[in-house]
Amino acid sequence: MSDLVRLTATEIAGKVTSGEVSAVEVTQAHLDRIGEVDGRVHAFLHVDADGALAAARAVDAKRAAGQPLGPLAGVPLAMKDVVVTEGLPTTAGSKILQGWVPPFDATITRRIKDAGVVILGKTNMDEFAMGSSTENSAYGPSHNPWDLDRIPGGSSGGSSAAVAAFEAPLAIGTDTGGSIRQPAAVTGIVGHKPTYGGVSRYGLIAFSSSLDQAGPFGRTVLDTALLHEVIGGYDPADSTSIPQPVPPVAAAARAGAGSDLAGLRVGVVRDLGGEGYQAGVLAAFDDAVATLRKLGAEIVEVSCPHFQYALPAYYLIAPSECSSNLARFDSVRYGLRVGDDGVNALEDVMSLTREAGFGAEVKRRIMIGSYALSSGYYDAYYGQAQKVRTLISRDFAxxxxxxxxxxSPTSPFVAFPIGERIADPMAMYINDLCTLPASLAGTPALSVPCGLSENLPVGLQIMAPALADDRCYRVGAAFEAAVEPLSIPEVAK
Amino acid sequence: MSTATLAFEDVIARYEPVIGLETHVELGTVSKMFCGCPTTFGAEPNTQTCPVCLGLPGSLPVANAKAIESTIRIGLALNCSIASWCRFARKNYFYPDMPKNFQTSQYDEPLCVEGYLDVAVGESTVRVGIERVHLEEDTGKNTHVGTSGRIHGADYSLVDYNRAGIPLVEIVTKPVPGTGALAPEVARAYVAELREILRTLGVSDVRMEQGSLRCDVNTSLSPAGSRRWGTRTETKNVNSLRSVERAVRSEMVRQAAVLDGGDRVIQETRHFSETTGDTRPGRSKEEATDYRYFPEPDLVPLAPDPSWVEQLRRELPELPAARRARLQESLGVSAEDMVQMSNAGVVDLVGETVDAGAPVGEARNWWLGYLAQRANEREAEPGDLAIAPAQVARLVALVAEGSLTTALARQAVDAVLETGQDVDAVIAERGLRVVSDTGALERAADDAIAANPGVADKVRGGKTAAVGPLVGAVMKATRGQADAAAVRAILLRRLGVEG
Amino acid sequence: MSRGLRGHVGHRTPLGGLARPKSGGQAPVDSEGVSDPTASAAGRISREEVAHLARLARLAVSEDELDLFAGQLDVILGAVARVGEVAAADIPPTSHAVPLTNVLRNDELSPCLPREAVLSGAPAVEDGKFRVPRILTEEA
Structure with missing residues (x-):
């Protein structure tokens, strides 16, 4: 393993900008690393070596021409396969989109390219971002670099695994109910779900439109913040994009790393802990709270009585929206077509295609959503879930x-063995217990590593009010500076 | 099922119709409802599409401000209340002309509600209640390939998404009872008046033949004197004013026959056939459709500023009814004439022709007669003809002063339409003028008499009405440039008969 | 144009959920005739209902899957029905996490995709159009 892949994104960008290394060297080192380790980790669905090297050459040429480079120019990145990339296959982890090559870029893809960040390829994920383990990928699961028999979290598990295994210093994930934070937690890296509307959704293959949010992964809080600044900010192509500047997250990360937390009030959410949480997770969390207190923060206990309804509300809202969002996969314009034998009518071909192209979890959620939106059930299910959403926002306020x-802890558990929960949907859903409230309220939350339990990483979730993403980063950076870094995962030793 | 056809009078004697109309109007915005693709009609298939209107994964909609404004203006013109806050909703169902398999529409929160439109039919005025005016997106277009050319029996179908996403306003009336025998005409007059309003607002080109104005007609019958409304049917694809009237009439007759036979009318969707003039049932679905509406999460709510709505109200143009009243007054024409001109879409054209100096009767005759005919042949609206009201007025003046005959003026119209040149230019170029050289006409008359001795004898014998072929011969000889009345007089004089 | 709509950002509490008819006869009705679909604890969803949902969602699920999904959906629906425990009669629903209104674009053209790109991912194409098998149902 080249030393280049051990560097943080910040360090790589510094060396590329100073000319100490070229972007091509950095990119090649990461491509080599992928070649070396991804057979075991399976973080990537598609590696774009040619495209990555071309992007790296462009950065080097720009530097040679004396043009200014952005703060992450020349840094490689792993892109979750739910984000559309012009000319690069995009499947969202589903068979139904096998072979689809989008004719356009997502807004964040465009911003990443414009920033000179080098896209290495597309990462594995639970199909259409539905899951917490990548076991719902149509292309097989990814593996946790800390223990290859365990899940890397999900749905953005390919991205988290890639960063944790040093295949990329940065990655993009998307988070609908915890799909950035939980994978970050169980792979020992940093991940942030921005304020809803803070990062454009244009070009994210929609799972649940009112909850989906793309966000950054990194191995440090500052790296994560720098990537956040690249992708964040107003986009007129997304009607739900907030017309305000990106919160100053990189400055907050820098400030946080060098200072204490005196005067800061940290609320421990009483309702996110206790029964159902692994003891090792709770112990690591308690240590984290102690560290925050040591940093000068005032610790208060807060009660959020409606958080217990976040899980049922989420598992109504997300399936309802997905049942509509995924209707477009119908074999007419793109993607899979099954059963077109010249005899079957279109209606049958659509049904056969969707049956063959979607995995079990996707079908389950489509049916739950269709049920919850049906006339006669709407008020009791979808309507009521939206009211619960209001109550959760009020609890936050x-x-x-x-x-x-x-x-709170980011996840009630450390990474569990592949296969352990796949047959029991509810056992899988409770992975999201701690992450769902912020998803439903549209508020930002960061997961930062806070130690190991049974040699597996535990994450600390830091939640802030809408548009105060910088607070997550400030506290995260202060915490990161105050604790010992995690050891190196098994696969990277 | 009864196949006997009832007379309409018999239907009316025994049943009372209730009608309702749902009209879809494609707005004439430059770009589509949720993306920047053009809305032009007739482009090559799938050339006016983008990730948004194709529903490609990841694409997101952004609503067109002009479409919202146009919808509110339509609502105001139809005396509606404008919502102070409302949302779009997704209407979920699978159909291949819908790129996302849901239609972005409005459900229980339309932009405009509770309005009305007064419709003149003959001497009476009927107030048609407007239930709602809401905004949605149009679908793409399916072509069915196979020997039938229709959906039934097709081998396969082809889909073009150029139309998908064009802003579509749906205007829904309340049920209209109590119109009796006038029901078909009320339906037609409502659509005609609505079309005129939309044209006046400038929000749509309202071309029924191109599908930018489409009607679904609901019809039900209840036994005369009964208070209960009957089961209604919804007739789709009624795409001309004449068809609206025919569809209501034919559906009334059909339902009456069903009821007379002791059967019940089935609540169903029917399709109108322009060729046969009757309706046929649509294929019924296996199970009732459940559209699973929910608020569109990709679009944020609309909250039109009340002061802006008031400004739009103040800035509405003079609406057709008011304009007709004013023009009727200033032109001095009958109410019936006004309705006729309005239905033909020529009220403004007549008004402008009069403003340019033509007598109202002449202006009316030109626009309802020869010019309407020319427009009809071109499948265009009179207003789209390449001739301006001022040019028509000029022709009227030339006829009045005797420089042109009506026939010559028509030739001039054709030349103007053909070349786009001015009236005086085409007259000069083509030598269009009345032959007033009496000597030349007399020579032509003598030639005609000589060539048609039989006819000439009849006329000499007192049958003056038989002179027509001789007049025709003279007109032909002078290439239409003579005044027919003058020719007739000359012929009769030379045949020794007084006219 | 549309001065009143452009750039107007403000929060307005939603005015209640989508009212919809309780007809359809699918929801259990208690003795007072009040529809309460979440009332029963088990047997929430039948195999036939799952089959209906599958048709509605255009999923040609197999017989085995029907059994599997019926059981799983029953458990999931039992769990999510907990949202009904919250007394929320006077609570406005949240349909959008961001308090924005009137986000609109001007009526201006932007580039279309080239037709090759439009059709490039299609399973079947003919004459510049998407080709699909024969359609059974008429347009809605």
């Missing part, structure tokens, strides 16, 4: 009156 940030 009350909690943020008492505290500047809220903290």
């Amino acid at each position: 009350a909690a943020f009156d008492q505290a500047d940030v809220l903290v």
Whole structure:
């Protein structure tokens, strides 16, 4: 393994900008690393070596021409396969999109390219981002670099595994109910779900439109913040994009790393912990709270009584929206077509295609959503879930009156063995217990490593009010600076 | 099922119709409802599409401000209340002309509600209640390939998404009872008046033949004197004013026959056939459609500023009814004439022709007569003809002063339409003028008499009405440039008969 | 144009959910005639209902899957029905996490995709159009 892949994104960008290394060297080192390790990790669905090297050459040429480079120019990145990339296959982890090559770029793809960040390829994920383990990928699961028999989290598990295995210093994930934060937690890296509307959704293959949000992964808080600044900000192509500048997250990360947390009120959410949480996770979380106190933060306990309804509300809203969003996969314009034998009518071909092209979890959610939106059921299910959403936002508002940030474990568990929960949907769903409230309220949340339990990483979730993403980063960076870095995962030793 | 055809009078004697109309209007915006693709009709298939209107994975909609504005203006013109807050909703169902397999529409929160439109039919005025005016997106277009050319029996179908995503306003009336025998005409007059309003607002080109104005007609019958409304049918694809009237009439007759036979009318969708003039049932679905509406999460709510709505209200143009009243007054024409001119879409053209100096009767005759005919032949609206009201007025003046006959003026119209040149230019170029050289006409008359001795004898014998062929011969000889009345007089004089 | 709509950002509490008819006869009705689909604890969804949902969602699920999904959906629906425990009669629903209104674009053209790109991913194409098998149902 080349030393170049051990560097942080910040360090790589510095060396590329100073000319100490070329972007092509950095990119090649990461492509080599992928070649060396991805057979075991299976983080990538598609590696674009030619495209990556071309992008790297462009950065080097720009530098040679004396043009200014962005803060992440020449840094390689792993892109979750739910984000469309012009000319690069995009499947969202589904068979139904096998072979589809989008004719356009997502807004964040465009911004990443414009920033000179080098896209190495597309990463594995639970099909259409539905899952917490990547086991729902039509292309087989990814493996946790800390223990290859365990899940790397999900749905953005390919991205988290790639970063944790040093295949890429940065990655893009998307988070609908925890799909950035939980994979970050269980692979020992940093991941942030931005404020809803803070990062454009244009070009994200929609799972649940009112919840989906793309966000950054990195091995450090600062790297994560720098990537956030590249992808964030207003986009007129997304009607739900907030017309305001990106919060100053990189400055917050830098400030946080060098200072204590005196005067900061940290709320421990009483309702996110206790029964159902692994003891090792709770112990690591308690240590994390102690560290925050040591940094000068005032620790307060807050109560969010409606958070217990986040899981049922989420598993109504997300399936309802997905049942509509995934209707477009019908064999007419793109993607798979099954059963077109000249005899079957279109209606049958559509049904056969969707049956063959979607995995079990996707079908389950489509049917749950179709049920929840049906006339006669709407008020009791979807309508009621949206009211619960309001109550959860009110709980947050009350909690943020008492505290500047809220903290909880990111996930109730450490990475579990592949296969352990796949047959039991509800056992899988409770992975999202801690991450769902911020998803439903549209508020930002960061997961930062906070130690190991049974030699597996545990994540600390730091939640802030809408548009105060910088607070997550400030606290995350202060915490990161105050604790020992995690050891190196098994696959990278 | 009864195949006997009832007389319409018999239907009316025993049943009372209730009608309702759902009209879809494609707005004439430059770009589509949720993306920047053009809305031009007739482009090559799938050349006016982008990730958004193709529903490609990842694409997102952004609503067209002009379409919202146009919808509100339509609502205001139809005396509706404008919502202070409303949302788009997704209507979920699978159909291959819908790129996302849901239609972005409005459900229980339309932009405009509770309005009305007064419709003149003959001497009476009927107030048609407007239930709602809402905004949605159009679908693409399917072509069915096979010997039938229709969906039934087709081998396969082809889909073009150029139309997908064009802003579509749906205007839904309340049920209209109590119109009796006038029901078909009320339906037609409502659509005609609505079309005129939309044209006046400038929000749509309202071309029924191109599908930018489409009607679904609901019809039900209840036994005369009964208070209960009957089961309604919804007739789709009624795409001309004449068809609206025919569809209501034929559906009334059909339903009456069903009821007379002791059967029940089935609530169903039917399709109108332009060729046969009747309706046939659509294929019924296996199970009732459940559209699973929910608020569109990709679009944020609309909250039109009340002061802006008031400004739009103030800035509405003079609406057709008011304009007709004013023009009727200033032109001094009958209400019936006004309705006729309005239905033909020539009220403004007549008005402008009068403003340019033509007598109202002449202006009316030109626009309802020869010019309407020319437009019809071209499948165009009179207003689209390449001749301006001022040019028509000039022709009227030339006829009045005797420089042109009506026949010559028509030739001039054709030349103007053909070349786009001015009236005086085509007259000069083609030598269009009345032959007033009496000597030349007399020579032509003598030639005609000599060539048609039989006819000449009849006329000499007192049958003056038989002179027609001789007049025709003279007109032909002078290439239409003579005044027919003058020719007739000359012929009769030379045949020794007084006219 | 549309001065009143452009750039107007403000929060407005949603005015209640989508009211919809309770007809359709699928929801259990209690003795007072009030529809409460979440009332029963088990047997929430039948095999036939799953088959209906599958048709609605255009999923040609197999007989085995029907059994599997019926059981799983029953458990999931039992769990998510907990949202009904919250007394929320006077609580406005949240349909959008961001309090934005009137996000609109001007009526201007932007580039279309080239037709080759439009059709490039299609399973079947003819005459510049998407080719599909014969359609059974008429347009809605």
